[in-house]
Amino acid sequence: MERQSQRSSMHARHLNEQLVRVLKTIGYDVGFQSGRGQYLFDRDGARYLDLLSGFGVFAIGRNHPVLREALKSVLDSDLPNLVQLDVSTLAGVLAERLLEYVPYLDKVFFANSGAECVEAAIKFARCATGRTGIVHCHHSYHGLTYGALSLTDDPNFQSGFGPLLPDCTTIPFNDLDALEKALSTRQVAAFIVEPIQGKGVNMPSDEFLPGAAALCRRYGTLLVADEIQTGMGRTGRFLAVEHWNVEPDMVLLSKALSGGHVPVGALLTRKYIFDKVFNRMDRAVVHGSTFAKNDLAMAAGIATLEVLKHEKLIETAAKRGAELRLALTRMVPGYELMKEVRGKGLMIGVEFGPPKSLRLKASWTMLETANKGLFCQLITVPLFKDHKILTQVSGHGSHTIKLLPPLTITEEDCSWIETSFDSVIADSHKVPGAIWSLGKTLVDNAVRKSA
16 A cells, blocks of 8 residues: 555544554554464564454454455345345344354344443343343453443543443452342342453353352343453353353353454344343334444354354364463463463463562562553563564553464464563563663653653
8 A cells, every 4th residue: 555654644643643652652663564364464574473363353363265255255246235124134144153152042133343232231131121230340341332331340441431321330250249249139130241351361260150140040130241352262162151151141242253354243142131122013123233234244254153163263272272371371480470371262361460589579669660560561562572472461550461362373373472471571580681671661651651
């Protein structure tokens, strides 16, 4: 494209200037030109391993040929897209195939995004139960539209946007006593929960999700599993709740369902809930979304399910994830800054924490005083600049780096990850050293920003 060289200046002028400044400050403005599978290529042709995958969107990798051909075939078919006063064949096929993976649910509502699915879940739960209360967990992330934001437990996202949705209660993740106290009022329509929390890769205890399902049944509350990030094979099962043998009343899917090309979301639910919402002919369109069942989105979802099945990517996620977690866990005893490696499948969190040695403790304290969670940038930035690995910190003020790669990664890719993490973490234990010089630069930037 003839205007590639202007991409940063155009974004600074017409879009989000602060994002452009962030990318330049940490050295991420390399000008990615193309993507194939789990790899990205910058303006100089250098290859990067993508452990971010568009926040989990590219589970089947970038530009998968099956997906591309499916989209081309739709464009070449002159289909009567979005007639609205008609029903879509492709939407029927995608709904049917999704429900084959979740046979205890009966109906599908399509949306354009994960946040739209959360909004729909709130409306469906209130309509079906006649109640208004919604319960969610500390450290949850459910999206940034108003209903979803009301259930997103992060003041960095909520600040300046209040008042938010009323009747929303926050409980600690993994606290069944707190959940029962909230549900016992019998005013709660739904408990909306991420089976594994995206912000921090926080794992449920083995008792939490089964216990939550039992409490929801006891008190007449609907259990909604937000599988927008954890679903579609990410954790080595089609749904993360399968690890704990839980059957929610609603399941929310998006991100990976799109194949990375056409946004799509899906709410899967029980028939009686759906029938409470769409209970008469004059309420046939009481909730909807103009573009939700468009043919390209439906074709993208169908093609993604085909790739997951025929390339056995869910099984790959389980196998590669177990291997990678084991390799990273073996590093923990050797590095005092490493605390824990956790996750399921290819959703992995690597947590760091305060060191014990005096020299490292002084440097850690300097960073934390300037900006909580800043240490992880001393890992992610060198991983990117020196080892060509793109990854992310798992939330504001977090000490956990999240690995969310495409499910197509190979054994060689896992070796690349292991070697690179080992090298960078080893360097982080050398004071003074290049990594801590980077730390001083980041501290200076943080101080200037707050001044």
